[in-house]
Structures are given as structure tokens and as C-alpha cells.
Amino acid sequence: MIKIRGLKKSFKTRQGQVEALRGIDLDIGEREFFVQLGPSGCGKTTTLRCVAGLEKADQGEIEIGGATVSSPEKGIYVPTEKRDIGMVFQSYAIWPHMNVFQNVAFPLVKGRRQIPKHQVAEKVSEALKLVQLAGLQDRPATDLSGGQQQRVAMARAVVTEPRILLMDEPLSNLDARLREQMRLELRKITHSIGVTTLYVTHDQAEALSLGDRVCVMNEGEILQIGSPKEVYSQPKNLFAAQFVGEMNFIRGRLCGDGQVESPFGKLRCALPQGCQSGHEVTLAIRPEHLTLRPCAAGSGGIEAKVSSKNYLGDAALLEVEACGVNLRGKLAGDADFAVGEKAVLVLPADRWSVYA
């Protein structure tokens, strides 16, 4: 539904040229919920604004529903209002001088659209029902909570039944609990109306829980595209590994026999391509993949000492020291280990990722 090829965009600033997008390629399927994830300044908003037509790209093509909407090379630029999109921004951009109804109705009555009054009322009331705000339509926009304002912004974005919904960090102004609740609702709403969604966030938990697919971006480039599971369990490079979820990182060196020399001895794990014997590499393992056993229970594993413990209710975060290395572990339940206690650490070979 959205096809992006070789998208480039730079800005002139007083400090010189900033390359916000360095050649982005993306294919987003019909009805897909696609999340762009990356740190501040990596080019997420710029991508979204180019798709929306709020920013003119320098190079590359953008197609929506098979039609080219932007191509500087071919001299094509379709204005925002003709791209059939709905948008929700971080700031919501709700008009304080209007009530809820007027805010949601705005896209239907602005410009040259001639929609009969009764139809406007019908569409607004449907959109408000969808975001569970039915009954609040006469309320002044200023008398709404943050979560309610977010819903009004959502209703306003979908009231025209757009083919594409663009959302730029729409939940970041909400408190943690409301944010989680709204995540679930957002997914329900977009799936129920079957709209293709491009969603931007720097919050990895949000990206993993919302996206059908996720792309990880950094410095104007896409580093990885995949399902949330793929992106989490097989980060393609060190940046993606550092940015998505938590990881332990340790230095290692590639041996001639294809194993990796580490502080824990030689490890046999999948190696990155092009790595040669003697190369320094980074080994990475997730906290939940560490296992601790009581010292008495059989042989094998690595001698370790628990140096801190943080009980979370359903799990415990432990810091363990082994072979001169500090590792973070996440164990299910209350993890029957006390601070200072010795334990046997197991690091499964197939859980390591190796980065050149």
C-alpha cells in the first residue's frame, strides 16, 4: 500500500547540511500496522512527513496504493489533501476553541468538501463511538484529560475513512498505565477499520507490542525490518541489539577453530559473515537467557556470585559476577538466590549473538 524507494532528504542548518534520510526503502502492505523505531533524530518524523506530503523529498519515490505521490526526479508531487491520509501527532493538535464534535468534524467540513450536515453528524458520531467517546461531543476540548484528547485526535484522523493512518509518537504524552491501555486500543481500532498504519516511536516496548512489522532506524538509514519477534530475537547488528530490549555485551575474539574465545572459555556460536580468525567481536546475550542453578546441583556451568537482586513480582533482576564479568540476568519468579550467594551460571551457546 505504501512503497518507498531511495528516499533522501537533507536540511540546511546553520551548522551545515543534515542528512535526515539517506536512502530509505520500505514496503508496507495493505492493512498492515508498520512501526518505525529509532532514537531521537534518526529520521522517523521526516519519513512520515514525506509520506504525508508535508515535506518535499530531495530524491526517491513514494507510492500510495500504486500511484506515485512523490518523485522529484519525475517532477511529481501530490499535495497532502489529495493523498487520502489521516494523521495523529504527539501534540494531538486539538483546537482549544472548539468542542469535541467540532474538532472531529473539522476534516469533513474544511476546504471544498461538501458533505451534507446529517452525514457529518453521522460520521463524527461513528468515529467517537470507535474511540469510546460517544456522549462527550459537546464537551469543550479544553475540559478533556490527556487520554481523552488523544482519542479525539484519533477520531479526527479516521473520520474521513482514510486509506492510510500516520501516527507520530501519539502516546508519548500519556502516563505509563494509560499508554499501555491506549496501545491495545489503538491496535484494536486500526485493525477494526482495516486502515494501513505507519506508526513512529522511539519506545521499543511500544514498537514490539503494536507492530505487525517493525523497522529499526538509525542516522537516516533502516538497519533491520522484521516481525517484532525477529527484531527482538535476531537483531541484525550491534545497534539493533543495543536499541531493542536489554542485552549483556562482552568482548571476545574469534579462534581458528570457529569458536569464540571469551572470559567464560571457548564458545561455539553462530558467527557473522566475513569474520576471520583473530578478529575482535562482541558477544551479546539477553538477561532472560541466563540460567542460575544452586551450587550443589550437578556439574557444568560457570561459577558465579550474585551481586545484586531486584525483585519485580513476576520476575527478579539479578546481577551476577562470573570470570571477572558482570552480567544482568532476569529470572522468572522470585529467583531463590540471595545477594552474595554463589551459584552456577549457565549460558546456552545458542542464545549468544556475535557481532563483528
Ligand SMILES: Nc1ncnc2c1ncn2[C@@H]1O[C@H](COP(=O)(O)OP(=O)(O)OP(=O)(O)O)[C@@H](O)[C@H]1O
Ligand atoms: N526542519 C528542519 N530543519 C533542519 N533540520 C531538521 C528539520 N527537521 C528535521 N531536521 C533534522 O533531521 C534529522 C531527523 O529529524 P527527525 O525529526 O526526522 O527525527 P526523529 O527520528 O523524528 O526524532 P525524534 O524522536 O526526536 O522526534 C535530525 O537531525 C533533525 O535535527
Ligand SMILES: [Mg+2]
Ligand atoms: Mg520525531
